[in-house]
Amino acid sequence: MYVAVKGGERAIANAHKLLAEERRGDPSVPELSVEQIASQLTIAVHRVMAEGSLYDPELAALAVKQARGDLIEAIFLLRAYRTTLPRLAYSLPLETGRMTVRRRISSTFKDVPGGQILGPTFDYTHRLLDFSLAATNGAAPAAEPGPADPPAAVPGVVDILDRQGLIEASAPADPERPIGDLTREPLNLPAERDLRLQNLARGDEGFLLSLAYSTQRGYGGSHPFVGELRVGEAAVEIEPPELGFPIEIGEITLTECQMVNQFKGSKSEPPQFTRGYGLVFGHCERKAMSMALVDRALRGRELGEEPNAPARDEEFVLMHSDNIQASGFTEHLKLPHHVDFQAELEQIRKMRRRAEEPSE
Amino acid sequence: MTEQPILRVRGVSKSYGRRIGCADVDLDVYAGEVVAVVGESGSGKTTLLNCLGGNLEPDAGSIAYRFTGDDWQEFLTLSESRRRLLMRTELGFVRQNPRDGLRLRVTAGANVGERLMAVGARHYGRIREAAVEWLERVEIDAGRIDDFPLAFSGGMQQRLQIARNLVSGPKLVYMDEPTGGLDVSVQARLLDLLRRLADDLGLAAVIVTHDLGVARLLAERMMVMRGGRVVESGLTDQLLDDPQHPYTQLLAASVLTP
């Protein structure tokens, strides 16, 4: 008789075995190693770390492997792992001005102190399939070595505007107000910028990209320029209270974007450039730029702009940016809903009966 | 007219940064009288109305309201819940654009019935009866009770908004350019309706308008504002026939006499 979504214990176990089989694929093909993924699918691994909110290339690569390349699934695996980890310490604010820059461009000035550094980028590659990559024996051509001692610290381009007073001052940290932690406290709206940026930093790349794009097409435009986009390695420091001085605990790869936006001024603010900020784990330029554009769009309350576009609508953006929430809730429609469906069925039948009755 | 006003406004001021919205406004409104606040755009009349209606928080001043039973309450220090309750019961606010004051996605009947339900009406049949009665009072065919506001003409939408406000039997209604977006003939009909409703119901109203014709038709008293300040106030007829302040003289002279 009744074969429904019932009697699941054995079915679930079998489904999991099938999944493992499919994950492995053709057994005559060598199995992917986590090292291979971590070193050759770096952009995928970086995205998983960024949106998984956990900097650990090895675990992220493992998640990519376990998820069969489904990056949102991999992000989910990393998040669910992250949530069980104890909080040992909060790091000091990262000094991105002191990071070792591998790539750094500004579209606002032809040349900038520290120079434009193109670095490893897809930009200016011709998107032609490279059939030589289909063979697996190729070694990459060696890049020309850079200057023997690259500049230790490359100053931020936006700081130049800052010194001339042409861009809004970046708000100084308020020691009285601790920085919020989105993963420890529920998000209450309206949210301050610290929580907004945290939300965007772990938000879905595709969602932020589309929102950013919408601002460029007129839905809440802010006339942006890439003040600076930089990729490189920055040191993470903590200051254990028992030591009383900071110690370096490691180095992470980051992408940072400072977007510079036109601003005509308001009742309280003179005309000046305004900032949008993006900071992402790993090498994720698209995400960092999108984040910076959306960050700027969300500053309407502070700058006196109407919340008249999706990207300017704080509740809309912050409540829908998380792909783990979004995919979970969208995919939960796969769960049985027959009790509610039954209720609707009865309701519709009743209403149809009523509609068919001859009216008095 | 009773001896005591039902609304006593003193020294209400509101600025936007360095720009003055309205400054130091006094106003008394007595039961059953219509007061017009006139002035050109930027004169502060809408700022004043928004302060009175609780849409804006004034920087200074007092807005005292006399409840049934001679109980004076300071509107500005009422809790938000009491204030919002008051705005749904004893007071009303008619917006210039009816679309801002209506729920466009629910039927005309629900628009009218909402205030009743908000204060606890739980009998569908009686809510509907009240809605029918009010639609008829504002000259909307009761057969349209289940239509959506967007299917109505601009004049009908405005009348629907008025019905939606009056259903709870308010004593005082604030109106922001209620005839603003309407054709001249439609305006005339609405003014006529407002005049009649005010008389029949003993309703007091503060009407903001840039149109001295509206003031002359509806208001016993009027107040002229310019640059956020009141320049002159008094009986409408007197003010229009014998304006004292040069600005009022200018305004009055620019109106075609009927």
Next chain:
Amino acid sequence: MTNPAERVTNPAERVTNPGYNYAYLDEQTKRMVRRALLKAVAVPGYQVPFASREMPLPYGWGTGGIQVTASVIGPDDTLKVIDQGADDTTNAVSIRQFFARVAGVRTTERTAEATLIQTRHRVPETPLREGQILVYQVPLPEPLRKLEPRETETRRMHALSEYGLMSVKLYEDVTRHGRIATSYDYPVMVEERYVMAPSPTPKFDNPKMHRSPALQLFGAGREKRIYAVPPYTRVRSLDFDDYPFEVQEFDTPCALCGSSGVYLDEIITDDQGGKMFVCSDTDFCAQRVAAAGDSQGARDPQGAGGLQ
């Protein structure tokens, strides 16, 4: 009641899942959830924001309920998990296995034996008793959300008890459909103060929430809200005096156990329009069949089939 946090120190109880804390969540998180639960119990029907954690199950699949259960469960509990009223639906099986593994608790399918019941979409037919806890999985905790998408505005509406908009929705239902057309997740008024979403249970189950002797806890993980209906709290389904709330009625009794006045699943038996109605509550049905089976010869109760 002993505090589960203290019991965790006994290493023998952690054997079930080395590497994770008892009942998966760390003790700090459990304390945070329990604080939210206490507040929720103190203010019945009020949605308490809490710092919902990522769980190893997807959002929308019961993460709120799981966090609530994980925060109140102890080794002495007996856990029952149902989805759509049934103990053997895939998601119920999955969540039950999760707690059997991470909390090492006894599990049961018998409503009467359970101290803790996690549910999705149903309230058991067997009346609950004092001391039992019913944990609901909630996808959308905000009953006003479909009328007003803004969280800032709905919170204000709750704070000020401004529920006119909810009545407007009911009014529109009656106007358009001749009845209140909500059949599940039917909004209720708790203790005459807060309008609350009962989670997507059929409205059939609403009356069971009213003055229930059991503690009812609601967890919405994705939306980060917890709320509660303490024992013996008034829960009134919203309606009009002249269009009173009514529950679904089925024309036929359950084809397996013969019960009437219970909620039934409609089972399509062939593609010719054949169908039968059976209890949605599999435990209730099985108990009834077993009781009758002593005299009549057993019929195959539900659950004989299964996913292949």
